[in-house]
Amino acid sequence: MNTAKQTVDDALNRTSSTKLLSNITWRVVIGAILAFLYLPIVVLVLFSFNSSRSLSWPMTGVTLDWYRKLAANEQLLEALWNSLYVATCATTLTLLIGVPAAMALDRLSFPGKGIFRKLVLLPIALPGIITGISMLSMFKLFGLPLSLETVIIGHATALLAVVVTQVFARLQRLPKSYEEASLDLGAGPLHTFLFVTLPNIRSAVIGAGLLSFTLSFDEIPVTFFLTGRDNTLPMYIWSTMRRGITPEINAVGALIVLASAILIVTSVLLLRENSNSR
Amino acid sequence: MTLGTRIRTGLVLSPPLLWTIVFMFVPYTILLVYSFWRAQFPLFVPDFQLGNYRTLITDPQYLNVLLRTLKIAGLVSISAVILAYPYAYFLVFKVRRPGVRLALYMAVVAPLWVSYLLRAYTWKTILGTQGILNSFLISTGVLDEPSSVFLYNHTAMVLTLTYVFIPFMVMPIYAALEKIPPSLIEASRDLGEGAFATFRKVTLPLSLTGVIAGFTMTFCLSFGDFIAPFLVGGPDGAMVANVIASQFGAALNWPLGSALALVMLVLVLGIISVSDRFERLGHGRLE
Numbered sequence: 001m002n003t004a005k006q007t008v009d010d011a012l013n014r015t016s017s018t019k020l021l022s023n024i025t026w027r028v029v030i031g032a033i034l035a036f037l038y039l040p041i042v043v044l045v046l047f048s049f050n051s052s053r054s055l056s057w058p059m060t061g062v063t064l065d066w067y068r069k070l071a072a073n074e075q076l077l078e079a080l081w082n083s084l085y086v087a088t089c090a091t092t093l094t095l096l097i098g099v100p101a102a103m104a105l106d107r108l109s110f111p112g113k114g115i116f117r118k119l120v121l122l123p124i125a126l127p128g129i130i131t132g133i134s135m136l137s138m139f140k141l142f143g144l145p146l147s148l149e150t151v152i153i154g155h156a157t158a159l160l161a162v163v164v165t166q167v168f169a170r171l172q173r174l175p176k177s178y179e180e181a182s183l184d185l186g187a188g189p190l191h192t193f194l195f196v197t198l199p200n201i202r203s204a205v206i207g208a209g210l211l212s213f214t215l216s217f218d219e220i221p222v223t224f225f226l227t228g229r230d231n232t233l234p235m236y237i238w239s240t241m242r243r244g245i246t247p248e249i250n251a252v253g254a255l256i257v258l259a260s261a262i263l264i265v266t267s268v269l270l271l272r273e274n275s276n277s278r
Numbered sequence: 279m280t281l282g283t284r285i286r287t288g289l290v291l292s293p294p295l296l297w298t299i300v301f302m303f304v305p306y307t308i309l310l311v312y313s314f315w316r317a318q319f320p321l322f323v324p325d326f327q328l329g330n331y332r333t334l335i336t337d338p339q340y341l342n343v344l345l346r347t348l349k350i351a352g353l354v355s356i357s358a359v360i361l362a363y364p365y366a367y368f369l370v371f372k373v374r375r376p377g378v379r380l381a382l383y384m385a386v387v388a389p390l391w392v393s394y395l396l397r398a399y400t401w402k403t404i405l406g407t408q409g410i411l412n413s414f415l416i417s418t419g420v421l422d423e424p425s426s427v428f429l430y431n432h433t434a435m436v437l438t439l440t441y442v443f444i445p446f447m448v449m450p451i452y453a454a455l456e457k458i459p460p461s462l463i464e465a466s467r468d469l470g471e472g473a474f475a476t477f478r479k480v481t482l483p484l485s486l487t488g489v490i491a492g493f494t495m496t497f498c499l500s501f502g503d504f505i506a507p508f509l510v511g512g513p514d515g516a517m518v519a520n521v522i523a524s525q526f527g528a529a530l531n532w533p534l535g536s537a538l539a540l541v542m543l544v545l546v547l548g549i550i551s552v553s554d555r556f557e558r559l560g561h562g563r564l565e
Contacts, residue, residue: 026368030382033365037389040441043410044400055403056413101294108287119298125495125550127502129519130539133526134305137312137536157301160294189286218393220505221519225526234395241509245403253396260391268384 045257048250055245066251076252079236086148086223086232087216090155091209097156098163099205103197105164106171124161128221131158136225146228154222159215163208170204203270210267214260306543312536322532330537340521340538347517350432351501354439355447355493361440362447362492367481370455386448394442395505401438402509405429430512438510439500446499447492454488455481487557494553498546518542 051061070076104110105117123131135154139146178200182192198205220234227235233252240249316325334340365386373379389397404410405428412424428434458481466476500506504519511517518538525535 026372029364030368033361034385036361036441037386037444040397040400040404041389041392043404044396047403047410054408055406055410056408057410057417058413097294097297100290101298104287104291104294108291110287110291116295116298119302120294122302125498126546127498127519127542129502129504129522130309130543131305133522133535133539134309135301136526137308137532138305141308153301157297160297214391218395220395221502224523234393237395237399238505241399241402245399245406249396249399250403253393253400256393256396260388260393264384264388264391 041257044250045254048247048254050247050250053247055247055250066247069248070251070255073248075231076233076236079231079233082148082230083217083233086151086155087213089152090159090216091212093152093156094159094163094212095205095209098160098208099167099201101160102164102167102171105168107176120164121161123158124165128158128219129225132222132225135222139226146226148227148230148232150226150228151223151232154226155216155219158219158222159212162212162215166204166208166211167201170201174200206270207267210263214263309536309539312533313540315533315536317531317533320530330534331541333534334537334541343516343518343521344541346432347501347519350435350439350517351497353432353436354443354500355496357436357440358444358447358496359451359489359493362444362451363489366448366452366455366488369452383448383452387445390445397442398438398506398509401434401441402429405434405437405510429510430515432511432515434510434512435506435515438506439503442506443496443499446495450491450495451485451488454485454491458484490553490556494549498549501546502542 046059047055048066049062049064050059051063051065052059101120105113105120110116131154135150135157136146139150144150174197178196179192182196183189187195218234219232220238223232223235224238231239237249237252240246312322313330314326314328316323316327316329369379369382373382402409406412407424407426407429409429411428412421415421416424462480462484463476466480467473471479501517502519504517504523507515507517507520511520519542522535522538522542525531525538529535
């Protein structure tokens with residue numbers, strides 16, 4: 001009796017100690033991956049406050065000089081405004097085209113639908129450089145000068161796939177009976193779209209819009225080929241990097257990290273509101 | 279179809295349809311046409327000849343760049359799987375509280391929202407000869423003098439690209455693992471299989487679709503990248519996209535650049551269709 005109990009105890013001890021060991025291993029592995037993901041971002045932000053111009057360890061002191069330099073850098077501020085303009089217009093355009101495209105893919109049947117879907121979704125996996133050079137070739141062939149507006153068209157095209165996939169996924173979960181009921185009750189198609197369909201897919205549209213805005217704000221491969229004399233913020237940073245590394249870039253980076261964090265929190269809150277309402 | 283629904287269909291469909299034709303179909307076609315043209319510096323002459331494609335095949339430098347790009351993209355995808363799989367597995371099977379799970383999931387996805395350019399740039403500041411890693415190793419006494427082995431090589435490119443694209447690997451693997459019914463794993467354990475055998479025979483095969491989707495995405499994204507090679511790749515780090523960019527820039531040979539871009543396009547489409555087929559096979563087994 002005694003020995004049997006002892007054996008059971010031993011076995012329990014052994015499983016709990018292997019469990020402990022596996023728990024520790026898991027924590028180390030996950031901790032290491034998180035460190036890999038976040039140490040570089042910490043480094044980026046930390047060195048924006050470094051008083052010395054060189055980015056090397058240990059830090060020499062804390063300063064806000066690099067931020068002051070940013071605030072006085074007119075080229076950079078102009079690039080920032082350009083980027084906000086481009087991202088706002090590109091997001092609006094891509095939503096105006098992407099939402100109907102998702103509706104058409106979900107609700108309509110028409111000849112050539114398969115090809116249409118493939119073409120719309122292509123830029124998700126297609127390297128941005130191909131969108132960039134193919135549009136550059138077209139604009140040059142038709143004699144259109146490059147400008148921020150050509151960049152907007154390029155971004156809207158590249159981001160269409162993002163909007164379509166997100167909105168399409170939501171439409172598929174939305175029962176068709178809602179719209180049928182609205183139409184049966186005498187509401188017109190436009191009315192039905194505005195007051196039945198759109199409120200139901202609202203969070204997907206907002207989410208896709210936020211994502212498109214961020215991606216456009218950060219875009220390089222398409223912008224690189226389609227911009228004229230005006231620079232967007234990433235293009236300005238890119239051209240600064242060609243000249244070498246400076247803590248000023250870190251300061252821009254730290255501000256972008258901050259803005260991204262605010263956007264992420266917003267979208268998580270939106271998602272939560274959305275899942276509560278379901 | 280009544281006239282009314284026909285008009286409605288037309289109204290919904292025509293803006294996206296027109297857009298895709300004008301800004302996608304036409305530009306790709308023009309790219310294809312350009313690839314048959316001839317370059318007579320500094321102009322391009324309309325022509326129909328396969329000289330550009332012949333150059334790509336016969337001149338070894340293009341083949342080398344292509345092989346290098348395939349190698350780097352492959353290594354990036356493999357490293358990303360090695361990191362992403364345990365992470366996603368931990369989230370789905372080891373974390374009990376939904377709040378913690380969401381936080382850890384967001385921790386991987388969040389960097390996607392932070393500028394890609396800056397995430398690549400920060401590795402340049404870390405790995406450089408005067409960089410943070412070198413100065414840190416010297417201040418702790420591990421190194422006596424700065425080493426140049428960290429930056430401007432293939433390892434630095436693989437590291438940076440893995441860092442940048444790892445969220446695209448975690449997301450589909452997580453989605454696939456989450457869909458596995460716990461009853462299947464319990465059944466395997468009840469029937470006497472050990473934890474590892476259960477993983478090998480049940481969990482892994484059922485999550486393979488996610489791995490394939492993530493692998494495809496990561497592979498295609500790093501295959502077409504031209505920022506990491508520029509920042510951390512060094513003199514022999516150019517990838518296909520860098521060569522295309524230089525043909526459309528300083529080298530001013532758009533026809534050759536177009537031909538190379540089409541080769542890239544065909545390769546990417548080929549990879550996607552192969553992975554689609556594999557994914558469908560996987561779904562067939564699950565249902």
